[in-house]
Amino acid sequence: MNALEKAIQKAGSIRKLGAMIGVSGMAVSNWKTHCKGIVPANRVLAIHQVTGILPHDLRPDIYPNPTDALPAHREHAA
Template identity: 40%
Template sequence: MNEQLKKKVKSITTQTALGEAMGLSSQAVSRWMNSGKVPTSRVRALCQFLNWQITPHEIDPEAYPNPTDGLPKQES
């Protein structure tokens, strides 16, 4: 997660609110933000909490190599 993406997350929510929504401490979220690496097992939940304003591909392009990977299926 680059600096621009970190700023985008911070513009949408706080670390405390994010931690509470995901059942984590704000310190755990802070570690993600400081290291720039969200655990792959948490990427989709993070994106869902952020209303898909940030995609899994943006957060972890190695685990989600295509821009639409990890996004919810569109209903027809």
């Protein structure tokens, strides 16, 4: 299971994840199927905020370190 699939599972469904981050369920479905689970860079932090999935797990090419994009107080928890 990739990070996007984990985020979908935490949200409850593709449609619910989309609603939580302000996109359609169809957009999320497209990322899952046609984009092979690659989340657009401008949606990574929103998904992290609503699901807790680390930006590093969603897009390691953009966030190469596990603590990248996390507030300083959360870095130690990751």
